[in-house]
Amino acid sequence: MNARLSSLRWLFLSLSFGMLGHLPAWAHEARPAYLEIKEMAPGRYSVLWRTPVMAGMRLPIVLRLPDGVRNIKEPVVQELTDSLVERRLIDAGPNGLGRKRTSNFRACRLPSLTS
Numbered sequence: 001m002n003a004r005l006s007s008l009r010w011l012f013l014s015l016s017f018g019m020l021g022h023l024p025a026w027a028h029e030a031r032p033a034y035l036e037i038k039e040m041a042p043g044r045y046s047v048l049w050r051t052p053v054m055a056g057m058r059l060p061i062v063l064r065l066p067d068g069v070r071n072i073k074e075p076v077v078q079e080l081t082d083s084l085v086e087r088r089l090i091d092a093g094p095n096g097l098g099r100k101r102t103s104n105f106r107a108c109r110l111p112s113l114t115s
Contacts (some may be wrong), residue, residue, distance in 0.1 A: 041094045049086040
């Protein structure tokens with residue numbers, strides 16, 4: 001009797017796992033934000049900030065630059081199908097960005113691009 005129960009269990013498990021292979025798999029799609037900072041001259045930088053967009057909603061984070069950093073050129077935002085690209089020129093002063101936190105992100109609620 002034990003051999004028969006063992007065989008039935010084996011058959012049940014084999015069929016169960018075999019059927020699982022035919023089910024669709026679900027996964028979370030990761031779309032990271034991208035930050036690029038290039039020094040153009042001492043203390044002056046070009047900043048590119050790209051945030052992904054899914055279903056008309058951008059990733060709920062914003063770029064926060066260190067205190068004392070000012071825009072030389074106001075941000076220009078370009079809307080792509082999968083992301084928003086923001087470009088700007090900044091002045092970080094004579095000491096530049098050395099030892100300053102430039103990639104300090106904070107979560108926030110952003111309105112939909114379609115509203």
